Amino acid sequence: MDLNTPASELHLVGPAFVKRIKKLEIETVRDLIAYFPFRYDDYSLVSAISRVQPGETLTIRGQLLSIKNEYTRLGKKIQKAEIADNSGKMEITWFNQPFLVKTLKTGEWYQFSGKADWFGRKIVLISPENEKIPHTTYHIPHTLHTGRLVPVYSETYGVSSKWLRARIAFVLPLIKEQLKEFLPFSILVKEKLLPYKEAIWKIHFPENRLAAQKARERLAFDELFLIQLAGLLRKSVWQTKALSRKLTIDQEKIDHFTANLPFELTEAQQRCLGEILRDLAESLPMNRLLQGDVGSGKTVVAAAAMYATYLNGLQSVLMAPTEILAQQHYQTINALLKRYGVKIALQTSTTKQCSNETMRQYNIFIGTHALIQKNVNFQNLGLVVIDEQHRFGVEQRTELVKKATTPHILTMTATPIPRTIALTLYGDLDLSVIDQAPKGRQKVKTWVVPPSKREAAYDWIRKHVKGTDEQAFIICPLIEESETLQSIKAATVEFNKLANNIFPDLRIGLLHGRLKSQEKEKIINEFRAGKLDILVSTPVVEVGIDIPRATIVMIEGADRFGLAQLHQLRGRVGRGERQSFCLLFSENKNIRSAKRLKAMEKLEIGVELAELDLKMRGPGEIYGVRQHGFPSLRLASLSDLSLIERAREAAKSIIDKIDEFSPLQEQLKKYTIQKVQPN
Ligand code: ADP
Ligand code: MG
Numbered sequence: 001m002d003l004n005t006p007a008s009e010l011h012l013v014g015p016a017f018v019k020r021i022k023k024l025e026i027e028t029v030r031d032l033i034a035y036f037p038f039r040y041d042d043y044s045l046v047s048a049i050s051r052v053q054p055g056e057t058l059t060i061r062g063q064l065l066s067i068k069n070e071y072t073r074l075g076k077k078i079q080k081a082e083i084a085d086n087s088g089k090m091e092i093t094w095f096n097q098p099f100l101v102k103t104l105k106t107g108e109w110y111q112f113s114g115k116a117d118w119f120g121r122k123i124v125l126i127s128p129e130n131e132k133i134p135h136t137t138y139h140i141p142h143t144l145h146t147g148r149l150v151p152v153y154s155e156t157y158g159v160s161s162k163w164l165r166a167r168i169a170f171v172l173p174l175i176k177e178q179l180k181e182f183l184p185f186s187i188l189v190k191e192k193l194l195p196y197k198e199a200i201w202k203i204h205f206p207e208n209r210l211a212a213q214k215a216r217e218r219l220a221f222d223e224l225f226l227i228q229l230a231g232l233l234r235k236s237v238w239q240t241k242a243l244s245r246k247l248t249i250d251q252e253k254i255d256h257f258t259a260n261l262p263f264e265l266t267e268a269q270q271r272c273l274g275e276i277l278r279d280l281a282e283s284l285p286m287n288r289l290l291q292g293d294v295g296s297g298k299t300v301v302a303a304a305a306m307y308a309t310y311l312n313g314l315q316s317v318l319m320a321p322t323e324i325l326a327q328q329h330y331q332t333i334n335a336l337l338k339r340y341g342v343k344i345a346l347q348t349s350t351t352k353q354c355s356n357e358t359m360r361q362y363n364i365f366i367g368t369h370a371l372i373q374k375n376v377n378f379q380n381l382g383l384v385v386i387d388e389q390h391r392f393g394v395e396q397r398t399e400l401v402k403k404a405t406t407p408h409i410l411t412m413t414a415t416p417i418p419r420t421i422a423l424t425l426y427g428d429l430d431l432s433v434i435d436q437a438p439k440g441r442q443k444v445k446t447w448v449v450p451p452s453k454r455e456a457a458y459d460w461i462r463k464h465v466k467g468t469d470e471q472a473f474i475i476c477p478l479i480e481e482s483e484t485l486q487s488i489k490a491a492t493v494e495f496n497k498l499a500n501n502i503f504p505d506l507r508i509g510l511l512h513g514r515l516k517s518q519e520k521e522k523i524i525n526e527f528r529a530g531k532l533d534i535l536v537s538t539p540v541v542e543v544g545i546d547i548p549r550a551t552i553v554m555i556e557g558a559d560r561f562g563l564a565q566l567h568q569l570r571g572r573v574g575r576g577e578r579q580s581f582c583l584l585f586s587e588n589k590n591i592r593s594a595k596r597l598k599a600m601e602k603l604e605i606g607v608e609l610a611e612l613d614l615k616m617r618g619p620g621e622i623y624g625v626r627q628h629g630f631p632s633l634r635l636a637s638l639s640d641l642s643l644i645e646r647a648r649e650a651a652k653s654i655i656d657k658i659d660e661f662s663p664l665q666e667q668l669k670k671y672t673i674q675k676v677q678p679n
Helices: 015-022 029-033 161-178 185-191 196-204 209-238 251-259 267-280 298-310 323-340 394-402 419-425 451-465 485-502 517-528 563-570 591-602 606-617 619-623 641-660 662-674
Strands: 039-042 057-071 077-085 088-095 109-119 122-132 149-152 287-292 315-319 344-347 364-367 381-386 408-413 430-434 445-449 471-475 508-511 534-537 550-555 581-585
Touching: 029 161, 039 209, 088 109, 149 161, 161 196, 185 641, 196 209, 209 419, 209 641, 209 662, 251 267, 251 298, 267 287, 267 298, 267 408, 267 430, 287 298, 298 315, 298 323, 298 381, 298 408, 315 323, 323 344, 323 364, 323 517, 419 430, 419 641, 445 451, 445 591, 451 471, 451 550, 451 581, 485 508, 485 534, 508 517, 550 563, 563 581, 563 591, 581 591, 641 662
Parallel strands: 088 122, 287 408, 287 430, 315 364, 315 381, 344 364, 381 408, 445 581, 471 534, 471 550, 508 534, 550 581
Antiparallel strands: 039 149, 057 077, 057 109, 077 088, 109 122
16 A cells, blocks of 8 residues: 555445545545544543542543343433443433434443533433444554544534544554655754654644644644745746746836826835836846735836837736726727837737738737637747736746747736745745825725615715716626526626616616626726716626726625625726715624624725735635645644744745755656746
8 A cells, every 4th residue: 555545445445434534635545644633622620520620621441231222201322331441331412313222332441532521310421422432441442433632624514523533643654664754854853743654643643732843843844845845946947948048127118108108106116116126127037026905006007118129129918807998998098108109909809910010010019828728829928927827827938938938027016915925825926016096096985785774875986976977986786706597697687677677867878707808808998988877787797897987896705705706896896086986785683794894894905914814714715825826724823923924934945956856756747747847
């Protein structure tokens, strides 16, 4: 047997169980031992029967004198047993477990672990776990389910914690010699970590709380360490690549560009632009993440970088996750750069593909992932900008990067990732943060609206948008992750209701992802030009859309969105200087979800919301960690900053010597899907 042995070959794992544990993502021995408990029941207090106190959780060890089923007055079946040790006798009661009468045998010896309590006038053990032990009171028996710290696993239908525990206990001794240490000795010593084999053993079967905690710490450290090491490695590989051409920054022209904008760049924008321009002038390829809250003005910074690239006679690409956003960028970038002679092409799945000849005539290509799907050949690519990068898988990014001899890469995100976490997840990227809103922006007033006030809310919206130059978004609920037919149908129904019954007097439009591109463009342009009062939309507008005149966003089914997503949606308004509003509707009465929404009323900064979401929903949800192909974090928490720091320091200390540690490289293989291929 080895770690790759299929679970189906294990003793007592028949076809039914194979199917069931597959739901827990257990298919091999390796998966099984990496199925960690989420808590422990502490049954380590073993007591003589005569000393049992009510209220204690404990273990007694003795001989079963009797066991029988009894009926209560209400007709329920309870099980009563009696057990004796040297010090006395006591009763045990279970509820509705009639099979115990068959499995537990009078005269045999058992350990029972559970809680002692009053039952009528007697102290009894209530519904304890049982485990058979040898006929002796002289040796302390070796047990799994009782008399110790007992691991508790998340279960699925037909797979109990007890069953999992027994299987793991069976397998561990057989494969323990294959659990080879992969961390360098120096790190183990410096960080005072348990050896790997011991950690795996003890996370399942710790002798005490401290051992469990040490095991958990070691294995959580591994997760964070490997992610960060993989990131640092990608970075070092990236930096060995030669740029096709080094850029020279024409600062005078850049200054002219910024001076002629309709607004003044914020200090934060200037600082970030400076960082980017400095990178562009290096002979190493840039790989930088530009992070900035919604509406902080990332696009114009990217435009300046593309302009600098243009001034060097090189092409740039700007990739956006949706067609609507690509179209918007096309307009924005045109408005910013056309006057400087920059030629810009829009490339989406619905536009015609340019011939190589035509491609040579353009300086900037803006598009969706069609930019990489179509066999587009860039002639002279200097810079790739990826907007809302969390929407793209790592492979897509890699694909695009492969298109050219190594370009500079600027990725942009509004996903408010706390700095430490950004450095952990994107260890290969340098980070620039626009941590300041443009002048004159006001906080978006946010209210959770109870169903009883729906009508009033509609009237209130009408008052704001009718005959004024203010506009409103109405966002339909998120039905599924992607824009399915179902969610489009729901949006259409909602639209008809609003247009015919509620706002027959207003100009109202519908936007969703399945409209033809021209239609999408037409509707967005009408809305942008103020020819519509209300835009009903599926959550496609979530990312990036910029309509400065819109002041109201009303979100249906708000509880279905994560806080970061709600923040993104809310960010569709408040992009000008006017007071804007966000109305959150939810039919969900669940208290937790109400609390999450209430947080939206108070918190205005994305990072704070993200941290709250992190606590309430876990990292995978917010940062799309799974989507990115990161191995999931089972034990480590992205809110454990000190462990993240330790793992990061450790990864840095080893990065130059990685070749000396082949077991470590073996572990890192799991992380290589994200590696940027050398070109
Ligand atoms: P995001 O960072 O969310 O992508 P955008 O780049 O779309 O934000 O910018 C949001 C809006 O703010 C746009 O209308 C843009 O023209 C405007 N804007 C950007 N920078 C500034 C600034 N320094 N002062 C005023 N308005 C700005
Ligand atoms: Mg944007």
